[in-house]
Amino acid sequence: MKSHIYCRNITTTLSKSLKIFFFFPDNWLLDAVVPSRPVIFLDTDGVPAPEMRSENLVSNETEAVLVHQLAWALLKGGLQPSSLGIISPYRHQLKLITQIFHRDTSTKHSEIEINTVDKYQGRDKACIIVSLVRSNEHSNVGDLLRDWRRVNVAVTRAKQKLILIGSLVTLKGSLLLQELFDLLERRDWVHVLPYDAHKLYDFVAKSSQTSPVKSLDVQRTRFKDLANLPDI
Secondary structure, three states, X not given: OOOOOOOOOHHHHHHOOOOEOOOXXXXXXXXXXXXXXXXXXXXXXXXXXXXEXXXXXXXXXXXXXXXXXXXXXXXXXXXXXXXXXXEEOOHXXXXXXXXXHHHOOOOOHHHOEEEXXXXXXXXXXXXXXXXXXXXXXXXXXXXXXXXXXXXXXXXXXXXXXXXXXXXXXHHOOOHHHHHHHHHHHHOOOEEEOXXXXXXXXXXXXXXXXXXXXXXXXXXXXXXXXXHHOOOO
């Protein structure tokens, strides 16, 4: 059995498929998916990536695009689609992510499990991407991210690679999440995304019909257990 979930020469592999504007020094996508970083939080405050509300539905279109780009890079690097899971506390966000995947005919999205936190209870994947969605000027994280059980499930489903996406300023508005972000910052697991990060790459699969995408009973586990994720 292979000792890592995707190839170690991912830098070479992706450079053949990935077109980044040559004058921009921050290759955030490659930094996010390298196997040597078992946990990473991608801070979207500088992008920016504001949440959207429609009645009581909350979503984040920019985050959804970033999730798709991360998944594409992981699969290009050799990760099997069945080994990848995408989680969000918000069903409307998952619907938006699924729609973006449907526009990309090159990605085997049917084998990627895209589901809510509750659906992932008691289950795991080799690699998990978590879209936290909330990004607003009031630092309001909403009721779902105030639930310890849901947060705990979201950050403990990955066996080898965990990628979190969200607004650091907004999420730090929750005392519940302070322990998590303190750990991430101490471990140097926070990457501040550059302005318009979701527009830096031109790699979406070519298609004759589509254009590139624009656009709960859980035993309490301390966040420090994230540090025990194995190197891959």
